[in-house]
Amino acid sequence: MTGLPSAAAAGTTGPVLVGPHAKAAVLIEALPWLERFRGRTVVVKYGGNAMTDEELRRGFADDMVFLLHAGLRPVVVHGGGPQINAHLDRLGIETGFTAGLRVTTPEAMQVVRMVLVGQVNRDVVGLINRHGPFAVGMSGEDAHLFTAERKYAEVGGERVDIGQVGEIVKVLPGAVQALLDDGRIPVVSSVARGEDGEIYNVNADTAAAALAVALGAGKLVVLTDVEGLYADWPPSGDGGPTKLISRLTAGELAEMLPALSSGMAPKMEACLTAVTGGVPQAHVLDGRVPHAVLLEMFTDEGIGTMVLPEEES
Numbered sequence: 001m002t003g004l005p006s007a008a009a010a011g012t013t014g015p016v017l018v019g020p021h022a023k024a025a026v027l028i029e030a031l032p033w034l035e036r037f038r039g040r041t042v043v044v045k046y047g048g049n050a051m052t053d054e055e056l057r058r059g060f061a062d063d064m065v066f067l068l069h070a071g072l073r074p075v076v077v078h079g080g081g082p083q084i085n086a087h088l089d090r091l092g093i094e095t096g097f098t099a100g101l102r103v104t105t106p107e108a109m110q111v112v113r114m115v116l117v118g119q120v121n122r123d124v125v126g127l128i129n130r131h132g133p134f135a136v137g138m139s140g141e142d143a144h145l146f147t148a149e150r151k152y153a154e155v156g157g158e159r160v161d162i163g164q165v166g167e168i169v170k171v172l173p174g175a176v177q178a179l180l181d182d183g184r185i186p187v188v189s190s191v192a193r194g195e196d197g198e199i200y201n202v203n204a205d206t207a208a209a210a211l212a213v214a215l216g217a218g219k220l221v222v223l224t225d226v227e228g229l230y231a232d233w234p235p236s237g238d239g240g241p242t243k244l245i246s247r248l249t250a251g252e253l254a255e256m257l258p259a260l261s262s263g264m265a266p267k268m269e270a271c272l273t274a275v276t277g278g279v280p281q282a283h284v285l286d287g288r289v290p291h292a293v294l295l296e297m298f299t300d301e302g303i304g305t306m307v308l309p310e311e312e313s
């Protein structure tokens with residue numbers, strides 16, 4: 001953060017500060033954002049592809065603890081798609097994706113649950129708890145946090161059975177609220193229980209949005225492995241995509257949604273669910289940028305893609 005040009009970032013004119021003044025300016029730049037979000041809940045979706053580099057993983061955990069000490073109430077909902085893939089490969093279990101969702105046989109469900117709850121959740125909790133006794137891991141099954149029903153994919157107007165994939169129909173956020181009230185950082189896996197006795201595999205972006213709405217969060221942050229939502233996707237020509245959409249309204253997003261391809265579709269749908277469900281803003285950020293969450297929360301430069309409800313645009 002020390003390299004940030006303070007006056008420029010604040011949108012003001014004046015001398016460019018260097019040395020200790022620049023550091024102080026960066027801290028002061030955070031003040032209005034600290035005032036605005038103090039006491040508010042922030043749900044952060046930590047994605048499988050943004051959690052592969054060790055230094056970034058530590059940086060992410062540091063950011064969550066920073067938010068806590070700054071008086072916010074961070075909640076982590078994590079995915080783990082690449083980690084599930086690796087484990088299924090090792091076991092020789094084949095799965096595919098339909099409409100961006102893993103076709104989940106009972107055998108695959110056992111692996112999904114084991115990897116998300118037993119491996120990825122433990123890793124995230126461990127990284128955060130280097131700083132102190134803050135993180136408490138839980139599965140969406142715990143304390144009836146997420147109740148799901150079987151979800152069917154729609155392909156070419158046809159309803160397709162994709163196994164034990166769940167759609168969240170009820171959220172009981174009491175256990176998460178209690179942890180937050182106790183000064184903890186809840187770390188939640190996107191596995192849900194069904195009232196039919198089944199266990200369901202829920203896309204982690206979708207789970208994060210459902211929890212953000214149920215908690216009345218002040219913000220949903222979705223970390224991924226690209227800068228945000230590109231208008232020119234898939235990119236044409238030799239170069240990569242160049243047209244990052246930095247801000248859009250719920251209405252504009254709803255129009256774009258049917259045309260989005262599978263990686264971004266659940267993320268943008270999650271942002272739409274959040275802002276239409278009362279969360280004032282939702283962001284998709286590049287998890288490859290060190291401390292992306294802090295940069296987004298506490299500096300004047302917006303990064304990534306921000307979705308706002310209609311009336312705030």
Ligand SMILES: Nc1ncnc2c1ncn2[C@@H]1O[C@H](COP(=O)(O)OP(=O)(O)O)[C@@H](O)[C@H]1O
Binds near residue numbers: 260265
């Ligand atoms: N319009 C778009 N803008 C940016 N990325 C897109 C877009 N459409 C599809 N994608 C793809 O979505 C991917 C992110 O989704 P995914 O790989 O599922 O992320 P994660 O593992 O973080 O949940 C990007 O790496 C990119 O390949």
Ligand SMILES: CC(=O)N[C@@H](CCC(=O)OP(=O)(O)O)C(=O)O
Binds near residue numbers: 048078079080165
């Ligand atoms: C139904 C479904 O597809 N569930 C996902 C759950 C994990 C997830 O969403 O992980 P990322 O956020 O890393 O993609 C899966 O099985 O991969």
